Amino acid sequence: xxxxxxxxxxxxxxxxxxxxxxxxxxxxxxxxxxxxxxxxxxxxxxxxxxxxxxxxxxxxxxxxxxxxxxxxxxxxxxxxxxxxxxxxxxxxxxxxxxxxxxxxxxxxxxxxxxxxxxxxxxxxxxxxxxxxxxxxxxxxxxxxxxxxxxxxxxxxxxxxxxxxxxxxxxxxxxxxxxxxxxxxxxxxxxxxxxxxxxxxxxxxxxxxx
Numbered sequence: 001x002x003x004x005x006x007x008x009x010x011x012x013x014x015x016x017x018x019x020x021x022x023x024x025x026x027x028x029x030x031x032x033x034x035x036x037x038x039x040x041x042x043x044x045x046x047x048x049x050x051x052x053x054x055x056x057x058x059x060x061x062x063x064x065x066x067x068x069x070x071x072x073x074x075x076x077x078x079x080x081x082x083x084x085x086x087x088x089x090x091x092x093x094x095x096x097x098x099x100x101x102x103x104x105x106x107x108x109x110x111x112x113x114x115x116x117x118x119x120x121x122x123x124x125x126x127x128x129x130x131x132x133x134x135x136x137x138x139x140x141x142x143x144x145x146x147x148x149x150x151x152x153x154x155x156x157x158x159x160x161x162x163x164x165x166x167x168x169x170x171x172x173x174x175x176x177x178x179x180x181x182x183x184x185x186x187x188x189x190x191x192x193x194x195x196x197x198x199x200x201x202x203x204x205x206x207x208x209x
Contacts, residue, residue, distance in 0.1 A: 021062075025111055063122055138153035
């Protein structure tokens with residue numbers, strides 16, 4: 001029987017998340033992991049498997065945490081669209097403040113897909129969770145007459161998820177927060193119900209005597 005582990009496996013995973021998030025998968029070496037985690041190679045292999053398996057476990061932990069945060073943040077009964085905008089702003093700000101390296105999920109998708117099936121499955125599940133959560137909120141907005149009838153709640157949710165993912169990529173090249181804010185302003189303006197234009201009946205033309 002092997003000796004019981006004397007370290008907190010979940011705490012070690014949290015440290016692995018930050019390392020992979022900061023450096024990326026390919027650039028992170030086993031030496032980096034040994035130094036960052038404070039464990040020998042043998043302990044890492046015994047507890048988590050190889051580098052790829054450790055990365056998948058770390059990414060899965062990060063995505064579960066993000067889903068829990070999103071689920072909690074959306075638990076609000078106030079006006080939907082302003083609340084959604086606030087939640088997205090907070091998610092973007094949290095990722096920017098954590099490592100300065102952007103979103104761990106988006107970075108992983110960009111680096112490892114389409115060839116890594118395990119990462120692809122984690123990413124699909126996470127994106128679907130976010131889209132479903134947004135759809136539920138936007139259905140409430142539609143019922144209240146706040147969502148533009150030009151778009152369905154499901155399509156609006158897909159647009160929100162896609163826009164947020166795109167912003168995570170583009171702001172790595174241009175981190176100016178006003179650009180992301182302007183983009184979201186435009187998107188939520190399009191999603192919001194606008195008064196129908198007033199139509200007037202033209203005056204009949206008078207025959208020229």
